[in-house]
Amino acid sequence: MSDTLLNTINNPIDLRTLSENQLPQLAQELRSFIIDIISRKGGHLGASLGVVELTVALHYVFNTPEDQLVWDVGHQAYVHKILTERKEVFHTNRELNGISGFPKRSESIYDTFGVGHSSTSISAALGMAMASLLKGEIEKQHIALIGDASIASGMAFEGLNHAGVTDANLLVILNDNAIGIDPSIGALKDYLTAVKEGKNPRQNNIIKSLNFDYSGPIDGHDLPKLIAELKRLKKIKGPKFLHVTTTKGKGLQLAEEDQVRYHAPGKFEAKTGKIYPKNEDGLPPKFQDVFGHTLVELAKQNEKIIGITPAMPTGSSMKYMMDAFPKRAFDVGIAEQHAVTLAAGMATQGMVVFCNVYSTFLQRAYDQVIHDVALQKLPVIFCLDRAGLVGEDGATHHGAFDIAYLNCIPDLIIMAPKDEMELRNCMYTAQLGLEKPIAIRYPRGRGETKDWQKPFEKIEIGKAKKLKSGTKIAVLSTGIMATNVEKAIANCSNSEKVAHYHFPFIKPIDENTLLEISNTYEHIITIEDGVIIGGFGSSVNKYIIDKKSPLSILNLGIPDDFIEHGSVEELQQICKIDVKNIINQLNILLQL
The missing domain is CATH 3.40.50.970 (Thiamin diphosphate (ThDP)-binding fold, Pyr/PP domains)
Incomplete structure (x- = not known):
């Protein structure tokens, strides 16, 4: 040059x-x-x-x-x-x-x-x-x-x-x-x-x-x-x-x-512009595609289902429904406020509306979520794509705040599936006739499971799942953090002493399971890919404090700071929610 x-x-x-x-x-x-x-x-x-x-x-x-x-x-x-x-x-x-x-x-x-x-x-x-x-x-x-x-x-x-x-x-x-x-x-x-x-x-x-x-x-x-x-x-x-x-x-x-x-084509040949082919054979699907294909499946069964996205049909995979049911799926442009209230209007007429908005962009329609949807108990189904850390797009695009800003809204259900099958079942359950709005949050990128297109199963609202038994420490995860926790427990010392509970419902939180946990273990670790303040861990803290339990609690999540850009793996390390850090925290508590 x-x-x-x-x-x-x-x-x-x-x-x-x-x-x-x-x-x-x-x-x-x-x-x-x-x-x-x-x-x-x-x-x-x-x-x-x-x-x-x-x-x-x-x-x-x-x-x-x-x-x-x-x-x-x-x-x-x-x-x-x-x-x-x-x-x-x-x-x-x-x-x-x-x-x-x-x-x-x-x-x-x-x-x-x-x-x-x-x-x-x-x-x-x-x-x-x-x-x-x-x-x-x-x-x-x-x-x-x-x-x-x-x-x-x-x-x-x-x-x-x-x-x-x-x-x-x-x-x-x-x-x-x-x-x-x-x-x-x-x-x-x-x-x-x-x-x-x-x-x-x-x-x-x-x-x-x-x-x-x-x-x-x-x-x-x-x-x-x-x-x-x-x-x-x-x-x-x-x-x-x-x-x-x-x-x-x-x-x-x-x-x-x-x-x-x-x-944003990824890597390509500079001279011709030809995008280098990616060998995606046998890889788990992207959560976005699981959403898109599942929505089409459900729409075939339920003619009242509507899809709405504010300007992200390709990124959110709403395009699949737009192709299959062009009269029932709508791109409304960069208009998140309009998207939410449009969904609310449709819900008043008995339509089952899946409103797909990137987590960071739903922030732009917060008043509409409260005033036009939740206050009226309208059963709009919010699918929050790109929840959690999104990587190289950085602080303006991380879906860091949705748990916290939705957690305080009355009559709103918050779900965080741990894998592709649970995302399918969350969507299936949401369209069965719930009388409250629901937000289903899931991350950008691929999951962990290849065999994901299993028959639908109804999920019990507000129920947590024990994934592993233990005697001393209970790790409580929500959403895809379950994967990091599973890997960490498998590689820590004395793993038989560590229990793992997955909370697909952040709100309502499973108080019966929290009671069981508080009566069984010495230590609790909560982990989420959202901000700690006002998040899932905060809800657990409130329950334990209200019960005057002597348990020690450690909250892991995104700290009180704006996280900059980098790979998701690098940013998880910065936030100390990566596998290695979870192992370290477990080993420290196991030695007490």
Whole structure:
């Protein structure tokens, strides 16, 4: 790379020393750089390839970091990171102790706002712009870059609605590529498509109606046009809106042709883009696929079953039901609040609704879970995908808080199956006519069992299971932590003294089994892949304290901290819920 333009660029100040006619070459070098590293290391590919020219133009025209650039979600920020003093460490992207896969304020002064969830950029940039006005910084620029999938979310509209009646120096750039992770959906997407095709008269412009100075759509891969338009907009005060059209995966043919698969394709051949085949024969299934296939099975038996997902049909495997029953399965876009209340509305009419939401994204619909579902005792079935530690996506995406934030809601059942068969049976039991809402949490990735498609069995609500007898220590696990516990007990000293209880129900918790445990053992260890505060262990603690039991209790789980990115195995070690640490804790207690 010694003779490339990119080798001379460490920050936007260096970038601005180039002539405009050098920028297309730099853009090509940036694409090659990203493709080379992501092909070997993995990461989010398509989104960043689609905004190479746009990112170069933004840093070339605006005086970043003095002018403030706010990204939305951040999948597309790799070019930004490379141009802002992180080129030499970009290969550590998403690795333990490496740079984050998303913009992060503590990582760089160029990352003006931490992101990972969608639709926050307009509100954040507007807040910055309004603060700048109050401080008299009238020349300062504030740019929010948001995708067509994210702008359809309610929060983005709230930001647009407010910005349109301010004097804030705000530029909203719509990166319109007609896709988020899956293809964008909804009436707004249809409107934007019509605008791009010249079918909508300009006087009927939604954005203009909100008092924005609207321009576009323009080709987001045409650097001269982008730079000219950004320079023009830089001189205009007040709220402005630029509609830019791009192609996700631009510059890598296979990524352009299969944009869903190449959002985060894993490792691939850099020259051709061909994804290296994975030998998955004989491997246990992903929990997501167990959910998807089981839902189709149940839907065949129960015509009242409905599936809902907010913008994650592929990732959640809701796509299987969308293919099998297209009139009974719905992708509602990036709209978690709407998804939950839509499910509640359907439940009032007797429908059996499986609302599949990533654990980290259900946080965005917390009021709806309480007010629209639980308060009315509506039997919505929440399937919380990616519960627990998710790995390289880091703190913005870990499903760390769902047990704690759901545990305090009255009339809500919380289930955490330990394996694929139990997930199937949780789903089967949930659709049999429960009169309360239920949340079923399960992790990202593969389970442990190959032979999982067994006949359905009804699960007794609120019942724990003794998996192993013992005499001195009782280990109480919930969810997939049962696997780590089983491995740890098998490798500790005096394992005959260690009992293991699995609690598939965190709420209601099995008090009869807790009474048995409190009368039998000297020590209790609880373990969960969620935060300790307010979690499963907290519920056990409350029962033991209320009974005034002299038992010692050790709670293992995610500590009171935000866990960063790394492999799941590495993060389990940090949280001390890995097999080795459990063995150490058992051996310490066995020696007492």
